[in-house]
Amino acid sequence: MPLPSNLPPVLSPVITPFNSVGEPDSSRLIKQCHWLKKCGVGLAIFGTNSEANSMSKDQKLRLLDDLIDSGLNPDYLMPGTGACSIDETSELSQAAIKAGCAGVLVLPPFYYKDVSDEGLFAFFSQVIDRVADERLHIYLYNIPPVTKIPLSLSLLVRLKTKYPTSVMGMKDSSGDWSYTHSVIEELAPSGFQVYAGSETFLLQTLRAGGAGCISATANINPGAIAKLAQTWQNSDADDQQNALDQVRATFAKFPMIPAMKAAVAHFGHDPEWERVLPPLEELTNVQKKNLLTALQDINFSIQGL
Amino acid sequence: MPLPSNLPPVLSPVITPFNSVGEPDSSRLIKQCHWLKKCGVGLAIFGTNSEANSMSKDQKLRLLDDLIDSGLNPDYLMPGTGACSIDETSELSQAAIKAGCAGVLVLPPFYYKDVSDEGLFAFFSQVIDRVADERLHIYLYNIPPVTKIPLSLSLLVRLKTKYPTSVMGMKDSSGDWSYTHSVIEELAPSGFQVYAGSETFLLQTLRAGGAGCISATANINPGAIAKLAQTWQNSDADDQQNALDQVRATFAKFPMIPAMKAAVAHFGHDPEWERVLPPLEELTNVQKKNLLTALQDINFSIQGL
Numbered sequence: 044m045p046l047p048s049n050l051p052p053v054l055s056p057v058i059t060p061f062n063s064v065g066e067p068d069s070s071r072l073i074k075q076c077h078w079l080k081k082c083g084v085g086l087a088i089f090g091t092n093s094e095a096n097s098m099s100k101d102q103k104l105r106l107l108d109d110l111i112d113s114g115l116n117p118d119y120l121m122p123g124t125g126a127c128s129i130d131e132t133s134e135l136s137q138a139a140i141k142a143g144c145a146g147v148l149v150l151p152p153f154y155y156k157d158v159s160d161e162g163l164f165a166f167f168s169q170v171i172d173r174v175a176d177e178r179l180h181i182y183l184y185n186i187p188p189v190t191k192i193p194l195s196l197s198l199l200v201r202l203k204t205k206y207p208t209s210v211m212g213m214k215d216s217s218g219d220w221s222y223t224h225s226v227i228e229e230l231a232p233s234g235f236q237v238y239a240g241s242e243t244f245l246l247q248t249l250r251a252g253g254a255g256c257i258s259a260t261a262n263i264n265p266g267a268i269a270k271l272a273q274t275w276q277n278s279d280a281d282d283q284q285n286a287l288d289q290v291r292a293t294f295a296k297f298p299m300i301p302a303m304k305a306a307v308a309h310f311g312h313d314p315e316w317e318r319v320l321p322p323l324e325e326l327t328n329v330q331k332k333n334l335l336t337a338l339q340d341i342n343f344s345i346q347g348l
Numbered sequence: 349m350p351l352p353s354n355l356p357p358v359l360s361p362v363i364t365p366f367n368s369v370g371e372p373d374s375s376r377l378i379k380q381c382h383w384l385k386k387c388g389v390g391l392a393i394f395g396t397n398s399e400a401n402s403m404s405k406d407q408k409l410r411l412l413d414d415l416i417d418s419g420l421n422p423d424y425l426m427p428g429t430g431a432c433s434i435d436e437t438s439e440l441s442q443a444a445i446k447a448g449c450a451g452v453l454v455l456p457p458f459y460y461k462d463v464s465d466e467g468l469f470a471f472f473s474q475v476i477d478r479v480a481d482e483r484l485h486i487y488l489y490n491i492p493p494v495t496k497i498p499l500s501l502s503l504l505v506r507l508k509t510k511y512p513t514s515v516m517g518m519k520d521s522s523g524d525w526s527y528t529h530s531v532i533e534e535l536a537p538s539g540f541q542v543y544a545g546s547e548t549f550l551l552q553t554l555r556a557g558g559a560g561c562i563s564a565t566a567n568i569n570p571g572a573i574a575k576l577a578q579t580w581q582n583s584d585a586d587d588q589q590n591a592l593d594q595v596r597a598t599f600a601k602f603p604m605i606p607a608m609k610a611a612v613a614h615f616g617h618d619p620e621w622e623r624v625l626p627p628l629e630e631l632t633n634v635q636k637k638n639l640l641t642a643l644q645d646i647n648f649s650i651q652g653l
Binding site: 091126128129151152153162163166169188190321323324 | 459
């Protein structure tokens with residue numbers, strides 16, 4: 044079975060910088076991606092933390108072009124290409140393949156609610172059939188707290204069975220370990236790669252036979268998260284996990300995306316990074332001050348930005 | 349205050365026909381729109397019932413062009429142009445303005461959940477500022493059962509106050525009459541036009557000072573709904589409302605969009621109309637049979653398709 048072998052066990056859903064008129068800022072994103080890659084994480088650009096759905100298809104296509112033109116190795120890239128329509132999901136996925144990306148992360152259509160597994164199966168099937176390219180490596184993106192569309196284990200099994208060389212795995216942001224574990228047990232033996240949606244579950248995921256994690260905080264703590272994934276069989280693994288949990292818990296006291304952007308802005312001495320697109324909001328000055336104090340309390344900083 | 353005067357009190361969120369490869373079918377849609385207009389309803393194309401979010405921006409732009417080229421009067425058109433990104437919402441709204449459409453129906457960004465009124469205000473403001481065209485007539489689209497993003501009364505007031513000539517009204521599919529009524533009471537005096545999201549509330553809405561309704565079932569019962577809106581001050585208005593309610597209740601026993609498409613396919617002798625895009629599913633044969641029997645029981649048919 045052909046596996047996208049170069050994707051690392053930890054990927055960052057890369058936060059996206061925006062300029063003063065709300066356009067994505069290619070040059071800052073390129074710099075950030077090169078830094079993250081140097082820290083040892085892959086690049087799940089256009090994810091939830093990237094504010095991908097606050098960007099149009101055209102904005103994403105331009106950014107992808109710019110990233111590839113900057114010399115970024117697409118072996119490390121897993122762009123989010125999921126949209127509510129088969130047409131847009133297919134077009135973005137085809138662009139990712141053309142760019143050489145190792146995989147694509149695909150949301151279920153998230154407008155209609157209470158849709159059936161049959162309807163979701165048809166959606167993913169039609170995307171795969173329309174892309175019609177053996178280089179397509181889909182990772183299904185389960186994030187019911189946001190989409191309100193949970194992907195059932197039986198849906199995953201059905202998709203992996205029908206498309207064994209296209210459906211490579213998933214990112215599971217359900218936050219429900221018993222679900223994550225059931226997917227690993229059922230599907231990892233067939234090569235289905237399960238990435239937890241948070242490093243909170245990294246050690247558990249690796250011990251259970253999962254692939255790793257794609258986690259928000261891999262934007263601000265990439266080196267340490269990547270290190271645990273490399274050394275999870277060492278005796279200090281639980282201590283490493285506890286240290287990661289402490290950083291995450293500190294950020295989780297604030298709205299995550301603006302908090303990560305505020306941290307990158309602060310430690311990188313670049314206030315432009317604070318900007319988010321509506322409907323998200325930047326941290327208030329008070330929140331920013333509280334975040335930085337809390338980070339100081341745990342001796343956390345970001346180096347080398 | 350300039351009002352988009354030609355929009356009728358009842359609009360149909362026009363169902364969209366798709367061909368066998370899932371592409372929107374312009375010629376069938378054109379025919380349907382001309383029929384609906386003849387029945388006396390306006391055309392809220394690209395709504396929830398149109399499966400608009402199952403189409404890409406490019407597919408919608410092509411359809412809009414084709415509709416206008418067919419000679420449809422844009423005075424009757426209120427396309428849905430809301431997307432999760434400011435960029436796409438602005439581009440679709442600009443295209444609608446360029447086509448001469450009387451108004452646009454704009455969803456809140458619906459990917460992130462639990463967003464603030466401040467974030468939603470910024471989203472709509474930035475769309476209006478970016479479109480930067482005095483011909484922009486926005487109708488805000490409140491449909492929390494689907495989007496999970498309720499539009500608060502105070503958000504509506506704030507938007508109408510800041511953009512009195514751009515924010516013209518809303519479609520309220522909350523299904524919560526006390527909310528609808530509170531919006532009419534607060535905002536109708538300033539010219540804010542409240543369309544109920546279902547004809548179930550048509551008579552109540554008109555009596556309270558609202559504008560009318562934009563309702564799914566205006567796809568299959570347009571003439572009778574339009575008639576009540578024209579004659580709501582007549583003595584038989586409550587009887588008319590009861591008759592409308594009976595038709596709606598029959599359709600509401602089934603998944604609404606596929607049921608309406610099955611009815612149009614049946615009464616128009618055109619099975620192509622049954623097709624829906626994933627994640628929605630067509631009615632099963634049993635459901636279809638039950639629907640047609642139920643429609644026969646209430647002596648309902650669609651004439652002139």
